[in-house]
Amino acid sequence: MKRTYEEINAKIKRGDAVVLTAEEAIRLVEDQGIERATKEVDVVTTGTFGAMCSSGAFINFGHAEPPIRMSKVWLNGVPAYTGLAAVDAYIGATEEREGDGMDYGGAHVIESLIAGEAVHLRATGRGTDCYPRRDIDTYISLKSVNQAYMYNPRNAYQNYGVATNSSEKALFTYMGKLLPHYGNATYSSAGQLSPLLKDPKLRSIGMGTRIFLGGGIGYVAWEGTQFKTNIPYRNGVPSSAGRTLAVIGDLRGMSTEYVRALNFHGYGLSMAVGIGVPIPILDQDMMANAARADEDIFAPVLDYAIQSRNRRPMMEVSYAQLRSGTVELFGKKVKTSSLSSYYKARLIAERLKRMIDDKEFELNAPVVPLPEERAQRPLEVCSMDEVL
Amino acid sequence: MSKRKFNLYFVPALVNEPITYVLVKDFDLKFNILRAEVVEKGGQLLIEVDGKPAQITKGVAYLQDMGVKVEELNEFVTKDEERCTNCGMCVSICPADAIEMDRDTWKVIFHLEKCIACGLCISSCPPRAMKLKT
Incomplete structure (x- = not known):
């Protein structure tokens, strides 16, 4: 049984493509077996809505009269990077507003823009003959600027660690507040709904893949930063953080339902980004992966009290265990919390399914596949000679 | 019988009064201490009182006569449904099991009646949906 992108798109155009969310696909395979499910289903939709710090947006403000070459830019008081052409800037999600700590930042500016609100722009420049x-x-909004597009260097992590804390004091981390003495455990992946776990070797996800991004349509731009393939597998699925995506998409068309500024007390800011990827059921292997359930997907438990990049996993737990509300660590029942919203992940998979059903979204083959092999390098403190 | 929650504020001079003993003995009230702390300005006690409505009223009057500032706790924390993404970060933080994940809908349910007003969910909520009632 083989299926091509062309066949799938022809069915989408005719309105008779069979599209299931990953949760529905799991149930179908349980009921009818992999072979029948492969024949029946054309596309499986996925979704995730997690904290994705490596996110931000490029904006071109347009030229003022007289024009200015901006060398410093603030949006609602949040510094944006403008070491680019005169009126181009990049606002990063985790950048904090100057002067008032960690309550407001780039993610809030992006959320405001998507909400259609006015954003205060202040910029200074040196003053040149041409500028x-x-x-x-002044003020800007999505209506007033030229381009405003999200470009996120690292999103949609393929699996991620579970955080806990062996120490005697609470830790404030990007994995949320970790209570002392293994008081809780937090995790991030949407597990059985998470895009890159449903196509573990990225057979169908590569450069140019059309995706659901923040409520609108976006594309995979590149491999995400810290993309790595030298990772452990269990049941054919990565059992630790692996591949990532760099994604791009117009802020116009996005919705604050699917882009949300986040604030991690004692750590800093982040942004929840909603991403959904359609998985074409090209053959039985694609179906088997797309139908992998939380029981079979595992994540490593890491002790964040160890302040080192070399934390060794304490154990592995399945997403079914994590989602049950407690996991057992060293004989102790530990409450779990998810940092990503499974509710929203499900909403995104359903929304993407509807977009395909309504012929608003077609699938495409990757322009170029993402790397088959990639190891993640550390940063060493070394001399000019040693680094070469 | 009814249950009500009160925040009691003591000046340092009252810290040695056996007021909880009197509440039990003279007013037949059952109570549960949800939070207690002593700071420079005196003490603060968050209690849940269980008893006959009339007795609770009398007990409160007694406390006020003694010079204890009594503040009923109705709604301390609120959940902004618009802002909440239903991630569930607060679920493992809440020491009173007042926040629950519904495993069918995957929505976060806040049980106000179990809330002990510790405020831990407020600072740990990433989208800042849990807020102090003002």
């Missing part, structure tokens, strides 16, 4: 203006104080 005489030295400062500007």
